[in-house]
Amino acid sequence: MEKMLKVGVITTTHGIRGEVKVFPTTDDPGRFKMLKHVILDTGKGTMQLEIEQVKFFKRLVILKFKGIDNINDVERYKRCELFVERENAVPLEEGEYFVADMIGMDVQTDDGVLFGTLKDVIETGANDVYAIASPVHGEVLVPAIRECVLDIDIEQGMMTIHLMEGLI
Template identity: 65%
Template sequence: MSEQKENRAMEQFLQVGVISSTHGLRGEVKVFPTTDDAARFQTLKEVILDTGKEKLDLEIQSVRFFKQFVIVKFKGIDDINDIEKYKGKSLFVARENAVELEEDEYYIGDLIGMDVYTDESEERFGVLKDVMETGANEVYIVQSERYGEVLLPAIHECILEVDPEEKKMTVHLMEGLI
């Protein structure tokens, strides 16, 4: 329940990463990127830190990369003690600062909670609960009252229409999915 409330409250923001740990003593942090393109951190000027109690605007001073992490230094945070308390907290960007999407691409935050309908009966099939990233294509996890958890591959043969404004998705249930 609290996750759904957070999703609604954060709709104008898109998550770009999670602070995983501190890095050194001078206030740098290791950020696990949750964006498709971690290199976009190089062009980001500011992020919003969700502390759980408040949202803090942080200006990015420097960015470098280490393995799967982004090492970020925020302006004005020069000591490990000032940033350590934010381990595990999420970093967001305002939607207007987000990367533009290609055709048939959607922000995961816009898909979660979407009502899913079938093309055959036009009945509500369930609710999209999560998106699983796999090597080949994403997989949509739909909670169906009738079938329980159903995994739908995010391919054109299965996902027929996505309407983020209406929070509605129409799918074709391929043989063997349920």
């Protein structure tokens, strides 16, 4: 399991006082209000930043970090990813999983035959869709609904699916 979970990507600066616009990669952008720290991945290393202020603008989160008060100090962090440590992640409800824990897991059919590997989780308006790379069928898109996804075992790294007619 991943030790750090991605919560956003810095897209650009905001104003001249060191604020940044962040594209959230979390289901609930409001979670930024509860965060005290994030970990910035600069590509060359990581650094922990204390969040001083959080605002929202359209689909973006505007963050101000403590000690960074100038646009020149944050320019270099454009396109850098923000993470939280797992222990600071939002608690999950039963039946919810972190996408980072699911990517790469094996997928088997309900008759126990290995079908492929989970490559991506696509968020749609109605329900998520799992992109599964199958050596036999290529990429197969499976809706994340109870009729199709029978079990997800994070510990074993295995998902069990039922292939409804028309999926392959």
